[in-house]
Amino acid sequence: xxxxxxxxxxxxxxxxxxxxxxxxxxxxxxxxxxxxxxxxxxxxxxxxxxxxxxxxxxxxxxxxxxxxxxxxxxxxxxxxxxxxxxxxxxxxxxxxxxxxxxxxxxxxxxxxxxxxxxxxxxxxxxxxxxxxxxxxxxxxxxxxxxxxxxxx
Amino acid sequence: xxxxxxxxxxxxxxxxxxxxxxxxxxxxxxxxxxxxxxxxxxxxxxxxxxxxxxxxxxxxxxxxxxxxxxxxxxxxxxxxxxxxxxxxxxxxxxxxxxxxxxxxxxxxxxxxxxxxxxxxxxxxxxxxxxxxxxxxxxxxxxxxxxxxxxxxxxxxxxxxxxxxxxxxxxxxxxxxxxxxxxxxxxxxxxxxxxxxxxxxxxxxxxxxxxxxxxxxxxxxxxxxxxxxxxxxxxxxxxxxxxxxxxxxxxxxxxxxxxxxxxxxxxxxxxxxxxxxxxxxxxxxxxxxxxxxxxxxxxxxxxxxxxxxxxxxxxxxxxxxxxxxxxxxxxxxxxxxxxxxxxxxxxxxxxxxxxxxxxxxxxxxxxxxxxxxxxxxxxxxxxxxxxxxxxxxxxxxxxxxxxxxxxxxxxxxxxxxxxxxxxxxxxxxxxxxxxxxxxxxxxxxxxxxxxxxxxxxxxxxxxxxxxxxxxxxxxxxxxxxxxxxxxxxxxxxxxxxxxxxxxxxxxxxxxxxxxxxxxxxxxxxxxxxxxxxxxxxxxxxxxxxxxxxxxxxxxxxxxxxxxxxxxxxxxxxxxxxxxxxxxxxxxxxxxxxxxxxxxxxxxxxxxxxxxxxxxxxxxxxxxxxxxxxxxxxxxxxxxxxxxxxxxxxxxxxxxxxxxxxxxxxxxxxxxxxxxxxxxxxxxxxxxxxxxxxxxxxxxxxxxxxxxxxxxxxxxxxxxxxxxxxx
Numbered sequence: 001x002x003x004x005x006x007x008x009x010x011x012x013x014x015x016x017x018x019x020x021x022x023x024x025x026x027x028x029x030x031x032x033x034x035x036x037x038x039x040x041x042x043x044x045x046x047x048x049x050x051x052x053x054x055x056x057x058x059x060x061x062x063x064x065x066x067x068x069x070x071x072x073x074x075x076x077x078x079x080x081x082x083x084x085x086x087x088x089x090x091x092x093x094x095x096x097x098x099x100x101x102x103x104x105x106x107x108x109x110x111x112x113x114x115x116x117x118x119x120x121x122x123x124x125x126x127x128x129x130x131x132x133x134x135x136x137x138x139x140x141x142x143x144x145x146x147x148x149x150x151x152x
Numbered sequence: 153x154x155x156x157x158x159x160x161x162x163x164x165x166x167x168x169x170x171x172x173x174x175x176x177x178x179x180x181x182x183x184x185x186x187x188x189x190x191x192x193x194x195x196x197x198x199x200x201x202x203x204x205x206x207x208x209x210x211x212x213x214x215x216x217x218x219x220x221x222x223x224x225x226x227x228x229x230x231x232x233x234x235x236x237x238x239x240x241x242x243x244x245x246x247x248x249x250x251x252x253x254x255x256x257x258x259x260x261x262x263x264x265x266x267x268x269x270x271x272x273x274x275x276x277x278x279x280x281x282x283x284x285x286x287x288x289x290x291x292x293x294x295x296x297x298x299x300x301x302x303x304x305x306x307x308x309x310x311x312x313x314x315x316x317x318x319x320x321x322x323x324x325x326x327x328x329x330x331x332x333x334x335x336x337x338x339x340x341x342x343x344x345x346x347x348x349x350x351x352x353x354x355x356x357x358x359x360x361x362x363x364x365x366x367x368x369x370x371x372x373x374x375x376x377x378x379x380x381x382x383x384x385x386x387x388x389x390x391x392x393x394x395x396x397x398x399x400x401x402x403x404x405x406x407x408x409x410x411x412x413x414x415x416x417x418x419x420x421x422x423x424x425x426x427x428x429x430x431x432x433x434x435x436x437x438x439x440x441x442x443x444x445x446x447x448x449x450x451x452x453x454x455x456x457x458x459x460x461x462x463x464x465x466x467x468x469x470x471x472x473x474x475x476x477x478x479x480x481x482x483x484x485x486x487x488x489x490x491x492x493x494x495x496x497x498x499x500x501x502x503x504x505x506x507x508x509x510x511x512x513x514x515x516x517x518x519x520x521x522x523x524x525x526x527x528x529x530x531x532x533x534x535x536x537x538x539x540x541x542x543x544x545x546x547x548x549x550x551x552x553x554x555x556x557x558x559x560x561x562x563x564x565x566x567x568x569x570x571x572x573x574x575x576x577x578x579x580x581x582x583x584x585x586x587x588x589x590x591x592x593x594x595x596x597x598x599x600x601x602x603x604x605x606x607x608x609x610x611x612x613x614x615x616x617x618x619x620x621x622x623x624x625x626x627x628x629x630x631x632x633x634x635x636x637x638x639x640x641x642x643x644x645x646x647x648x649x650x651x652x653x654x655x656x657x658x659x660x661x662x663x664x665x666x667x668x669x670x671x672x673x674x675x676x677x678x679x680x681x682x683x684x685x686x687x688x689x690x691x692x693x694x695x696x697x698x699x700x701x702x703x704x705x706x707x708x709x710x711x712x713x714x715x716x717x718x719x720x721x722x723x724x725x726x727x728x729x730x731x732x733x734x735x736x737x738x739x740x741x742x743x744x745x746x747x748x749x750x751x752x753x754x755x756x757x758x759x760x761x762x763x764x765x766x767x768x769x770x771x772x773x774x775x776x777x778x779x780x781x782x783x784x785x786x787x788x789x790x791x792x793x794x795x796x797x798x799x800x801x802x803x804x805x806x807x808x809x810x811x812x813x814x815x816x817x818x819x820x821x822x823x824x825x826x827x828x829x830x831x832x833x834x835x836x837x838x839x840x841x842x843x844x845x846x847x848x849x850x851x852x853x854x855x856x857x858x859x860x861x862x863x864x865x866x867x868x869x870x871x872x873x874x875x876x877x
Contacts, residue, residue, distance in 0.1 A: 016409065019429045027384070027427035032376035033369020035550070036428070037501050038584040042815035045501060073369035089367045093359050093781060096789060097229030098366030099373060099501040099550030124824035131815060133501045133551045134229045135792020137826035139785070 007075035021057040033073035044130030047103035054110035073102035088147035096134035217328035224262035225272040228549035231782035242353040243289030247316030255546035258524035269525035275746035275842020290343040299333035357781035374520040389420040392808035394445040404437040415573035448808040459598040467663035471647035474657030479613040483604025494802035496594035502550020506567035509577035520549035522557035530561035554673040559627035594674030595621040609697025614658035645682030676845040679745040683849030687741035718751040721771035726753035739858025741850035747841025748774035756858035761877035773834035790847030796821030798852035
């Protein structure tokens with residue numbers, strides 16, 4: 001049993017220490033908004049926040065999250081930046097299949113939390129680890145700019 | 153367009169009261185259009201045609217005013233979750249905010265109107281459902297109006313409908329309040345569809361209905377299914393296609409905490425566990441002795457050498473005109489070229505998965521699939537059930553691109569075998585490595601062409617041979633998609649090329665290579681290789697003839713107005729012929745596929761061997777654009793998918809094994825490499841085509857033609873990778 005703080009609530013989970021946070025969230029806590037895409041931090045579909053930092057939950061063991069705060073897509077609307085990002089995603093109608101979008105939104109929110117006015121180059125650098133096979137990249141870029149403007 | 157459609161003759165309609173109240177509309181496809189799969193007899197199909205499995209509705213009007221639209225096709229990103237409801241909302245004058253959408257179950261009612269089986273593919277959903285979904289909307293409206301007329305004691309003609317209400321004089325009744333009464337009205341023999349000039353919904357950019365749930369993480373994909381008792385399985389498959397298990401030792405695997413069972417299935421050895429992590433660790437602990445089978449020596453470099461040998465001789469004739477033997481020697485100039493394209497994986501973001509629960513006389517399946525009919529039949533066959541005893545719950549697909557339309561029902565069949573062997577409900581999941589190494593690739597192709605030019609620089613004799621695997625051989629589609637030994641999908645885009653129509657002598661032939669690598673349709677199917685070859689060859693010819701590539705195409709396509717319209721619009725918007733910033737060069741390509749005509753202009757720079765695509769300008773003529781914004785999204789998507797593949801993707805084999813494993817070595821498009829994209833739509837009254845795939849084929853040649861303009865180097869092998877370094 002391990003105790004994790006997920007979206008502001010302490011939860012006791014039956015997860016071994018080496019289980020990646022991704023599977024503790026999905027298979028044990030049954031929070032399925034965070035997605036599995038590659039299992040080796042290559043695609044970003046599993047991006048969550050650990051104490052506000054974007055991390056790849058597919059390679060981060062639960063033991064690394066003890067005593068820290070996990071935030072997932074299910075709770076990001078309670079964050080001012082996250083809410084603005086989700087609103088921009090809706091305004092631009094970014095999604096297609098949608099599978100990667102939880103990770104994209106979490107990565108974009110982490111970017112805007114530290115960089116209030118990202119340039120295209122900043123977006124390239126921050127978002128290059130998040131693959132979208134549907135190719136929603138131009139809309140993601142537009143939505144990040146839009147959210148930055150709204151937050152300014 | 154607004155002539156009454158005689159529904160009773162075209163389709164059998166049944167309107168019936170729903171248990172929960174409201175109105176249900178169902179259509180069935182005439183028996184003659186049914187697709188007969190192996191094992192299905194005409195009599196059985198006839199019996200099926202008489203039945204209306206439950207739920208068999210296209211549309212449900214709830215007493216709470218909701219309009220629930222049932223999708224006969226699968227939502228995999230292409231936005232039919234929105235486009236098909238638009239068709240119904242248009243004719244129904246529905247309140248858009250009251251629309252709900254569900255995937256339909258797997259049942260004959262939902263067979264594709266042209267293909268006769270339940271399938272999402274071929275960029276065909278919108279055009280193939282354009283009439284049926286509008287009819288469903290119009291019929292429902294007619295029933296609601298009749299019910300209101302009866303209730304109010306006024307003639308039907310005095311009633312109008314608006315935003316979910318029936319209005320007669322001062323009376324305004326909501327659709328929900330009429331739903332139960334409408335269910336008792338006799339179905340009309342015909343309905344009148346709106347005149348296009350009265351459309352309020354069709355043709356308007358409309359936001360996705362699945363947007364909110366995909367933004368807040370609540371959308372349910374196959375991977376997200378959970379219920380009490382559902383176990384997770386991972387299957388260890390042969391490292392070489394066609395291999396089999398000699399023996400295995402599961403002792404260590406069974407010691408992993410959370411592992412419950414290890415069972416053998418036809419595709420390998422399955423570890424059944426509490427969760428993914430335990431299943432993965434269990435699978436890693438398996439000791440398996442494989443018989444690698446006949447493909448243990450597979451090597452893609454050696455295959456290419458073999459293809460080259462085959463290309464030296466003419467294959468089966470796919471298209472022919474004039475007489476190359478006499479015309480070729482008379483040519484003034486010649487172009488000879490060989491093009492090669494690799495195997496490609498679809499790699500949708502959601503790795504394959506399928507959950508199966510087997511009971512005594514039923515089986516329930518939860519998955520994201522593009523081909524419910526074959527999945528249902530395959531599951532039924534494995535379990536000794538009738539297809540209708542297999543219930544398929546289609547969930548959102550985390551991308552499809554063709555991979556989830558498998559004629560062999562590979563991932564569904566395997567999951568059924570696993571659940572059957574385990575005796576408990578199981579979700580069989582694939583890792584990314586399983587996906588990349590798991591086959592069903594876009595086949596590798598080699599094209600060889602010799603083209604003779606006349607004194608005007610125009611092609612006068614064209615000798616073209618392609619070598620590659622057939623997608624269709626060995627599938628249930630073989631009977632009608634292979635003619636005289638030619639798989640239509642192997643030569644689409646070459647044998648029927650509009651360019652050849654202006655060439656007096658041509659000869660297109662095909663060698664179908666028989667190799668034990670599973671292949672499948674990959675976004676845009678045969679066009680994914682033929683457009684690259686044809687549009688590169690045309691560019692080569694233009695340069696050989698010292699003609700502008702755009703002008704050269706215009707001459708050859710003078711009798712093909714839809715190609716020309718797309719070509720001219722893209723060229724105009726890209727300022728073709730006007731100066732560019734230093735170091736940027738243009739390339740152009742145009743190609744028809746799935747009934748739509750797309751031109752792309754690429755702006756590219758090559759610095760120290762590194763190719764950068766800065767801008768893609770696209771124009772499409774797909775006939776009517778039902779939802780212009782989702783059309784644009786599909787063009788952006790096709791550019792991303794096609795460009796990523798052209799730049800970096802390839803699946804290769806050595807010692808029988810796939811050499812790639814995950815996104816670090818099977819590279820796809822990422823944010824930093826994505827160009828700016830502009831999409832322009834040709835205002836076209838022509839026949840509707842598709843939009844999910846046609847944007848892709850011209851992408852690679854537009855880019856490589858721009859690379860030629862920049863460097864003078866002709867890219868004849870994909871991916872471009874580091875060929876310019």
